[in-house]
Amino acid sequence: MQAIDPDAVGDVHAVWADAVAAPDWAGPPVWVHGDLHPANVAVSDGTLLGVIDCGALFAGDPAWDLAAAWVLLPAGATARFFDAYAHADEAAIRRARGLAAMKSLLLMLMGQNGDRSRPRGKPNWGPAGRAALDRVLKGV
Template structure:
């Protein structure tokens, strides 16, 4: 059973709500078993529907916007990607007191990879690079702007505020001065000088599925869009050990400036996530701590 506790203000869901929504809008699936899927995610509640489907219910308004984005773009992106992605089987509408769009997808097997416990880290790194390369090669017109895909400086205020918040949490033992130095170095590095590319924009371990140590699926495309290619370098620090990280970089042929932006973006996300999740979501907080350590070690700051 998941140990994560919800943040205040999230919409309540439950097996009964899912059954009523399905019965009202997809009667062909009435009677299938419904059960909550434990997840470290914070934006959506996930339910298994029978053996072959999953129901995704946003927990807040922002998540509802993500679902609509997935419903529009995933069917168009899927044929161009080397790994499985969620296949939309039903687009649900608000009903039964539930206020937002929701989705039914085909169930994708696999497990989330865990930093420090990868079976084939270098092969997984190459798989991830193949997925990122495929995303970057997409040329579909009319793309939305990826969530947090703009200039690195657009994250400056939020990142610095998170660092200051962590100064007040000494038990986390974060070297805030070192984190600040890494962030400021990245801000001084050259910015993006190439056109925006298609991005997943949230390549966290919880959005990856593996079997036998190899990448089989990428899920949760709610942040997708175009932006700085550095945004899809997250796995280098939130998942991969140093040898595999270097394999990932070589496979993508990442220049120093883009690598520095990617590292800083991953650090920024972790610094913001840690104080937010430390009391409510142990898996997200644990990964944030891992990222901070990985980044500071790579930069020689600790």
């Protein structure tokens, strides 16, 4: 698994800086899964069947789960997803995009650890993380 392209590091930093600069969630805390990624959802023929591993469940900012738009959905689906989601204002989307960048990098790291036969490494997570990071950086 190839590490992040050195030319993209500045882009990742810009996404993260924008997320940090976005206004905080001002609404009441909502229940969020907190760890939505390809290994924690069950899908069949493109239809979500269920969500598993609720060990990170908490009440807080919905941006944590909205980050799944980049991590789980195919390129081009994020705009439609956010248009349909009633609570996805610009600030939530900015925070979610930053969290999606972080989650993508973690998936890539887990994949790299798997490629190197390190404990708890998951070699098949690297490509999913790379694809998600590409979507995050392209904003699609």
